[in-house]
Amino acid sequence: MNVLFIEDDRMNRRVVRDMLDVAGVTMVEAESAEDGLGIIDEQDFDILLVDLRMPGMDGITAIGHIRARGDAKGRTPIIVVTADTAVDLRERCLAAGADDVIFKPVAMDILFDAMGRVLASREDGMIG
Template sequence: MTPEERRDRHLLVVDDDDRIRKLLKEYLVRAGFRVSTAADAAGADRLCAALDFDLMVLDVMMPGEDGLAFTRRLRAKGGETARTPILMLTARDQTQDRIEGLSLGVDDYLGKPFEPQELLLRIEAILRRTTARPTGPRALSLGRCAFEPERGELTCDGQAVRLTEAEVALMRRLARAVHEPVDRLDLARDTADATGRAIDVQVTRLRRKIEPDPKNPRYLQTVRGIGYRLAPD
Protein backbone atom coordinates (compact mmCIF):
# COMPACT_ATOMS: atom_id res chain seq x y z
CA MET A 1 0.00 0.00 0.00
CA THR A 2 1.14 3.53 -0.68
CA PRO A 3 1.58 6.08 2.15
CA GLU A 4 -1.48 7.91 0.80
CA GLU A 5 -3.58 4.74 0.97
CA ARG A 6 -2.46 4.08 4.54
CA ARG A 7 -3.37 7.60 5.64
CA ASP A 8 -6.93 6.97 4.46
CA ARG A 9 -7.31 3.90 6.70
CA HIS A 10 -8.33 4.08 10.36
CA LEU A 11 -7.43 1.07 12.53
CA LEU A 12 -8.67 0.08 15.99
CA VAL A 13 -6.27 -1.86 18.24
CA VAL A 14 -7.94 -3.64 21.20
CA ASP A 15 -5.59 -5.22 23.76
CA ASP A 16 -5.58 -5.12 27.56
CA ASP A 17 -1.77 -5.12 27.74
CA ASP A 18 -0.78 -1.45 27.97
CA ARG A 19 2.73 -2.07 26.64
CA ILE A 20 1.62 -4.07 23.61
CA ARG A 21 -1.18 -1.63 22.85
CA LYS A 22 1.21 1.33 22.94
CA LEU A 23 3.85 -0.43 20.83
CA LEU A 24 1.32 -1.49 18.20
CA LYS A 25 -0.08 2.01 17.94
CA GLU A 26 3.38 3.57 17.60
CA TYR A 27 4.44 1.07 14.94
CA LEU A 28 1.25 1.39 12.88
CA VAL A 29 1.23 5.18 13.13
CA ARG A 30 4.84 5.24 11.89
CA ALA A 31 3.70 3.04 9.00
CA GLY A 32 1.21 5.77 8.09
CA PHE A 33 -2.14 4.55 9.46
CA ARG A 34 -4.54 6.45 11.67
CA VAL A 35 -4.87 4.39 14.87
CA SER A 36 -7.21 4.40 17.87
CA THR A 37 -6.86 2.03 20.82
CA ALA A 38 -9.01 0.42 23.50
CA ALA A 39 -8.09 -1.71 26.50
CA ASP A 40 -11.20 -3.89 26.46
CA ALA A 41 -14.45 -4.67 24.66
CA ALA A 42 -16.33 -1.91 26.46
CA GLY A 43 -13.82 0.66 25.26
CA ALA A 44 -14.04 -0.74 21.73
CA ASP A 45 -17.84 -0.41 21.84
CA ARG A 46 -17.59 3.25 22.78
CA LEU A 47 -15.18 3.99 19.94
CA CYS A 48 -17.22 2.03 17.38
CA ALA A 49 -20.31 4.00 18.36
CA ALA A 50 -18.54 7.26 17.53
CA LEU A 51 -16.11 6.35 14.72
CA ASP A 52 -15.84 4.18 11.63
CA PHE A 53 -12.89 1.80 11.34
CA ASP A 54 -11.42 0.03 8.32
CA LEU A 55 -10.01 -2.84 10.39
CA MET A 56 -9.72 -4.04 13.99
CA VAL A 57 -6.69 -5.72 15.57
CA LEU A 58 -8.27 -7.68 18.41
CA ASP A 59 -6.66 -9.73 21.18
CA VAL A 60 -8.39 -12.96 22.23
CA MET A 61 -7.46 -12.88 25.91
CA MET A 62 -8.98 -9.82 27.60
CA PRO A 63 -10.63 -9.32 30.99
CA GLY A 64 -14.40 -9.30 30.97
CA GLU A 65 -15.66 -9.99 27.46
CA ASP A 66 -12.90 -11.76 25.54
CA GLY A 67 -12.10 -11.27 21.87
CA LEU A 68 -14.15 -14.25 20.69
CA ALA A 69 -17.27 -13.14 22.57
CA PHE A 70 -16.80 -9.58 21.32
CA THR A 71 -16.52 -10.82 17.72
CA ARG A 72 -19.66 -12.94 18.08
CA ARG A 73 -21.63 -9.97 19.41
CA LEU A 74 -20.23 -7.56 16.82
CA ARG A 75 -21.06 -9.81 13.87
CA ALA A 76 -24.60 -10.35 15.17
CA LYS A 77 -25.34 -6.61 15.30
CA GLY A 78 -25.63 -6.06 11.57
CA GLY A 79 -24.84 -2.80 9.83
CA GLU A 80 -21.52 -1.33 8.73
CA THR A 81 -19.70 -1.92 12.02
CA ALA A 82 -20.52 -5.63 11.89
CA ARG A 83 -18.73 -5.86 8.55
CA THR A 84 -15.46 -4.41 9.85
CA PRO A 85 -12.58 -6.81 9.07
CA ILE A 86 -10.92 -8.32 12.16
CA LEU A 87 -7.33 -9.51 12.56
CA MET A 88 -7.21 -11.52 15.77
CA LEU A 89 -4.14 -11.94 18.00
CA THR A 90 -3.88 -15.34 19.70
CA ALA A 91 -1.37 -17.34 21.70
CA ARG A 92 0.57 -19.32 19.12
CA ASP A 93 -0.42 -22.70 20.59
CA GLN A 94 -4.16 -21.97 20.89
CA THR A 95 -5.32 -23.63 17.67
CA GLN A 96 -8.90 -23.96 18.91
CA ASP A 97 -9.16 -20.21 19.48
CA ARG A 98 -8.06 -19.60 15.89
CA ILE A 99 -10.55 -22.12 14.49
CA GLU A 100 -13.37 -20.67 16.60
CA GLY A 101 -12.42 -17.16 15.54
CA LEU A 102 -12.61 -18.08 11.86
CA SER A 103 -15.99 -19.72 12.40
CA LEU A 104 -17.26 -16.46 13.96
CA GLY A 105 -16.12 -14.36 11.01
CA VAL A 106 -12.58 -13.30 11.88
CA ASP A 107 -10.71 -12.45 8.67
CA ASP A 108 -7.24 -13.54 9.74
CA TYR A 109 -5.23 -14.32 12.85
CA LEU A 110 -1.68 -13.89 14.07
CA GLY A 111 -0.04 -15.90 16.83
CA LYS A 112 1.88 -14.24 19.66
CA PRO A 113 4.73 -13.51 19.78
CA PHE A 114 4.88 -12.01 16.29
CA GLU A 115 7.06 -9.73 14.21
CA PRO A 116 5.55 -6.25 13.71
CA GLN A 117 6.38 -6.46 10.01
CA GLU A 118 4.22 -9.59 9.69
CA LEU A 119 1.34 -7.79 11.39
CA LEU A 120 1.70 -4.92 8.94
CA LEU A 121 1.73 -7.25 5.94
CA ARG A 122 -1.36 -9.09 7.14
CA ILE A 123 -3.23 -5.83 7.72
CA GLU A 124 -2.33 -4.61 4.24
CA ALA A 125 -3.37 -7.93 2.68
CA ILE A 126 -6.83 -7.66 4.26
CA LEU A 127 -7.23 -4.02 3.26
CA ARG A 128 -6.10 -4.68 -0.32
CA ARG A 129 -8.75 -7.36 -0.72
CA THR A 130 -11.45 -4.79 -0.05
CA THR A 131 -10.55 -3.02 -3.30
CA ALA A 132 -9.24 -5.92 -5.40
CA ARG A 133 -10.49 -6.12 -8.95
CA PRO A 134 -9.91 -9.67 -10.19
CA THR A 135 -10.75 -10.75 -13.70
CA GLY A 136 -13.46 -13.30 -14.33
CA PRO A 137 -17.21 -13.56 -14.87
CA ARG A 138 -19.27 -10.57 -13.76
CA ALA A 139 -21.79 -12.62 -11.74
CA LEU A 140 -22.15 -16.30 -10.92
CA SER A 141 -25.59 -17.81 -10.39
CA LEU A 142 -25.78 -20.10 -7.36
CA GLY A 143 -29.44 -20.98 -7.23
CA ARG A 144 -31.20 -18.33 -5.16
CA CYS A 145 -27.81 -16.67 -4.58
CA ALA A 146 -25.39 -14.78 -6.82
CA PHE A 147 -21.75 -13.93 -6.37
CA GLU A 148 -20.02 -11.03 -8.14
CA PRO A 149 -16.26 -11.70 -8.12
CA GLU A 150 -15.30 -8.17 -9.15
CA ARG A 151 -17.15 -6.55 -6.27
CA GLY A 152 -16.77 -9.47 -3.87
CA GLU A 153 -20.50 -9.40 -3.14
CA LEU A 154 -22.87 -12.25 -2.36
CA THR A 155 -26.63 -11.82 -2.51
CA CYS A 156 -29.36 -14.33 -1.69
CA ASP A 157 -32.96 -13.67 -2.69
CA GLY A 158 -31.83 -10.16 -3.58
CA GLN A 159 -30.47 -9.42 -0.09
CA ALA A 160 -26.79 -8.73 0.59
CA VAL A 161 -25.04 -11.44 2.61
CA ARG A 162 -21.96 -10.51 4.64
CA LEU A 163 -18.72 -12.27 3.70
CA THR A 164 -15.46 -11.98 5.60
CA GLU A 165 -12.46 -10.87 3.60
CA ALA A 166 -11.10 -14.42 3.79
CA GLU A 167 -14.37 -15.78 2.39
CA VAL A 168 -14.34 -13.22 -0.42
CA ALA A 169 -10.77 -14.20 -1.30
CA LEU A 170 -11.71 -17.90 -1.32
CA MET A 171 -14.78 -17.35 -3.50
CA ARG A 172 -12.77 -15.23 -5.93
CA ARG A 173 -10.08 -17.90 -6.17
CA LEU A 174 -12.66 -20.61 -6.89
CA ALA A 175 -14.49 -18.31 -9.32
CA ARG A 176 -11.35 -18.07 -11.46
CA ALA A 177 -11.64 -21.82 -12.14
CA VAL A 178 -15.38 -22.52 -12.14
CA HIS A 179 -16.30 -26.21 -12.49
CA GLU A 180 -12.63 -27.13 -12.02
CA PRO A 181 -11.25 -28.62 -8.78
CA VAL A 182 -8.79 -26.41 -6.91
CA ASP A 183 -6.26 -28.09 -4.66
CA ARG A 184 -7.04 -27.57 -0.97
CA LEU A 185 -3.40 -26.88 -0.08
CA ASP A 186 -3.11 -24.38 -2.93
CA LEU A 187 -6.02 -22.53 -1.37
CA ALA A 188 -4.35 -22.78 2.05
CA ARG A 189 -1.21 -21.02 0.82
CA ASP A 190 -3.17 -17.75 0.89
CA THR A 191 -3.98 -18.23 4.60
CA ALA A 192 -1.99 -18.41 7.81
CA ASP A 193 -2.76 -22.13 8.19
CA ALA A 194 -0.88 -24.28 5.69
CA THR A 195 -2.71 -27.42 6.91
CA GLY A 196 -5.91 -26.32 5.18
CA ARG A 197 -8.07 -26.32 8.31
CA ALA A 198 -8.83 -22.64 7.90
CA ILE A 199 -10.07 -23.32 4.36
CA ASP A 200 -12.34 -26.09 5.66
CA VAL A 201 -13.85 -23.70 8.21
CA GLN A 202 -14.44 -21.04 5.54
CA VAL A 203 -16.05 -23.58 3.19
CA THR A 204 -18.39 -24.73 5.97
CA ARG A 205 -19.42 -21.13 6.68
CA LEU A 206 -19.92 -20.36 2.98
CA ARG A 207 -22.10 -23.42 2.50
CA ARG A 208 -24.40 -22.21 5.27
CA LYS A 209 -24.80 -18.95 3.35
CA ILE A 210 -25.11 -20.36 -0.18
CA GLU A 211 -26.46 -23.89 -0.14
CA PRO A 212 -30.14 -24.86 0.28
CA ASP A 213 -28.84 -27.95 2.09
CA PRO A 214 -25.32 -27.31 3.44
CA LYS A 215 -24.84 -31.01 4.27
CA ASN A 216 -25.42 -31.91 0.61
CA PRO A 217 -23.74 -29.05 -1.25
CA ARG A 218 -24.72 -28.37 -4.83
CA TYR A 219 -22.59 -25.30 -5.59
CA LEU A 220 -19.53 -25.46 -3.32
CA GLN A 221 -18.47 -29.04 -3.84
CA THR A 222 -15.82 -31.22 -2.22
CA VAL A 223 -13.61 -33.05 -4.71
CA ARG A 224 -12.38 -36.05 -2.79
CA GLY A 225 -8.61 -36.27 -2.52
CA ILE A 226 -8.11 -32.86 -4.16
CA GLY A 227 -9.97 -29.94 -2.68
CA TYR A 228 -13.00 -27.85 -3.65
CA ARG A 229 -14.88 -26.78 -6.77
CA LEU A 230 -17.34 -23.97 -7.40
CA ALA A 231 -20.13 -25.17 -9.69
CA PRO A 232 -22.49 -22.29 -10.58
CA ASP A 233 -25.62 -22.79 -12.66
Protein backbone atom coordinates (compact mmCIF):
# COMPACT_ATOMS: atom_id res chain seq x y z
CA MET A 1 0.00 0.00 0.00
CA ASN A 2 1.21 3.47 -0.89
CA VAL A 3 0.11 6.53 1.14
CA LEU A 4 0.82 10.22 0.65
CA PHE A 5 0.77 12.39 3.81
CA ILE A 6 0.45 16.11 3.10
CA GLU A 7 1.45 17.75 6.37
CA ASP A 8 3.66 20.74 7.13
CA ASP A 9 4.83 19.53 10.57
CA ARG A 10 7.82 17.20 10.37
CA MET A 11 7.12 15.57 13.76
CA ASN A 12 3.52 14.74 12.79
CA ARG A 13 4.81 13.17 9.57
CA ARG A 14 7.36 11.14 11.51
CA VAL A 15 4.78 9.83 14.00
CA VAL A 16 2.45 8.69 11.22
CA ARG A 17 5.35 7.22 9.22
CA ASP A 18 6.38 5.15 12.25
CA MET A 19 2.81 3.84 12.60
CA LEU A 20 2.54 2.95 8.92
CA ASP A 21 5.99 1.31 8.92
CA VAL A 22 4.71 -1.19 11.50
CA ALA A 23 2.13 -2.38 8.94
CA GLY A 24 4.56 -2.33 6.01
CA VAL A 25 2.81 0.65 4.40
CA THR A 26 4.94 2.93 2.22
CA MET A 27 4.47 6.62 3.00
CA VAL A 28 5.54 9.52 0.82
CA GLU A 29 5.72 12.93 2.50
CA ALA A 30 4.75 16.38 1.23
CA GLU A 31 5.51 19.45 3.33
CA SER A 32 2.85 21.58 1.65
CA ALA A 33 -0.37 21.21 -0.30
CA GLU A 34 1.34 22.54 -3.39
CA ASP A 35 4.10 19.91 -3.10
CA GLY A 36 1.48 17.23 -2.50
CA LEU A 37 -0.44 18.12 -5.63
CA GLY A 38 2.77 17.85 -7.63
CA ILE A 39 3.57 14.45 -6.15
CA ILE A 40 0.06 13.21 -6.98
CA ASP A 41 0.76 14.15 -10.62
CA GLU A 42 3.82 11.88 -10.59
CA GLN A 43 2.75 8.90 -8.46
CA ASP A 44 -0.27 6.74 -7.67
CA PHE A 45 -1.50 6.35 -4.10
CA ASP A 46 -4.00 4.13 -2.36
CA ILE A 47 -4.87 6.77 0.25
CA LEU A 48 -4.12 10.45 0.77
CA LEU A 49 -3.75 11.84 4.29
CA VAL A 50 -4.21 15.61 4.31
CA ASP A 51 -3.71 18.16 7.08
CA LEU A 52 -6.04 21.15 7.04
CA ARG A 53 -3.92 23.99 8.37
CA MET A 54 -0.77 24.55 6.36
CA PRO A 55 1.04 27.64 5.14
CA GLY A 56 0.00 28.59 1.63
CA MET A 57 -2.81 26.40 0.36
CA ASP A 58 -4.95 24.84 3.08
CA GLY A 59 -6.17 21.25 3.11
CA ILE A 60 -9.76 22.02 2.07
CA THR A 61 -8.50 23.84 -1.03
CA ALA A 62 -6.08 20.98 -1.81
CA ILE A 63 -8.91 18.44 -1.53
CA GLY A 64 -10.93 20.56 -3.97
CA HIS A 65 -8.05 20.48 -6.47
CA ILE A 66 -7.69 16.71 -6.10
CA ARG A 67 -11.41 16.04 -6.52
CA ALA A 68 -11.57 18.37 -9.55
CA ARG A 69 -9.17 16.13 -11.48
CA GLY A 70 -10.79 14.27 -14.33
CA ASP A 71 -8.84 11.07 -13.73
CA ALA A 72 -8.65 8.15 -11.30
CA LYS A 73 -6.24 10.09 -9.07
CA GLY A 74 -9.07 12.50 -8.35
CA ARG A 75 -11.02 9.64 -6.80
CA THR A 76 -8.26 8.48 -4.45
CA PRO A 77 -9.63 8.14 -0.90
CA ILE A 78 -8.75 11.12 1.30
CA ILE A 79 -8.54 11.12 5.08
CA VAL A 80 -8.20 14.51 6.77
CA VAL A 81 -5.77 14.47 9.71
CA THR A 82 -6.30 17.58 11.82
CA ALA A 83 -6.02 19.19 15.23
CA ASP A 84 -8.88 21.53 14.34
CA THR A 85 -11.92 21.03 16.56
CA ALA A 86 -14.47 23.33 14.91
CA VAL A 87 -18.01 22.10 15.42
CA ASP A 88 -18.79 21.84 11.70
CA LEU A 89 -15.35 20.59 10.69
CA ARG A 90 -16.33 17.04 9.75
CA GLU A 91 -19.21 18.28 7.59
CA ARG A 92 -16.98 20.84 5.83
CA CYS A 93 -14.34 18.22 5.10
CA LEU A 94 -16.85 15.71 3.76
CA ALA A 95 -18.51 18.42 1.66
CA ALA A 96 -15.09 19.27 0.19
CA GLY A 97 -14.62 15.65 -0.86
CA ALA A 98 -12.83 13.99 2.06
CA ASP A 99 -13.84 10.42 2.84
CA ASP A 100 -13.08 10.55 6.57
CA VAL A 101 -11.65 12.79 9.29
CA ILE A 102 -9.38 11.82 12.17
CA PHE A 103 -7.93 14.02 14.86
CA LYS A 104 -4.45 14.70 16.21
CA PRO A 105 -2.75 13.37 18.13
CA VAL A 106 -3.15 10.42 15.81
CA ALA A 107 -3.69 7.05 17.47
CA MET A 108 -2.61 4.00 15.50
CA ASP A 109 -5.89 2.12 15.91
CA ILE A 110 -7.93 5.13 14.77
CA LEU A 111 -5.66 5.69 11.75
CA PHE A 112 -5.85 2.04 10.67
CA ASP A 113 -9.62 1.90 11.29
CA ALA A 114 -10.12 4.97 9.07
CA MET A 115 -7.88 3.53 6.36
CA GLY A 116 -9.78 0.25 6.48
CA ARG A 117 -13.15 2.01 6.23
CA VAL A 118 -12.22 4.12 3.21
CA LEU A 119 -10.63 1.18 1.41
CA ALA A 120 -13.63 -1.05 2.15
CA SER A 121 -15.95 1.67 0.86
CA ARG A 122 -13.87 1.85 -2.32
CA GLU A 123 -14.13 -1.90 -2.79
CA ASP A 124 -17.89 -1.77 -2.22
CA GLY A 125 -18.16 0.83 -4.97
CA MET A 126 -19.25 3.59 -2.61
CA ILE A 127 -16.31 5.93 -3.32
CA GLY A 128 -15.43 7.39 -6.69
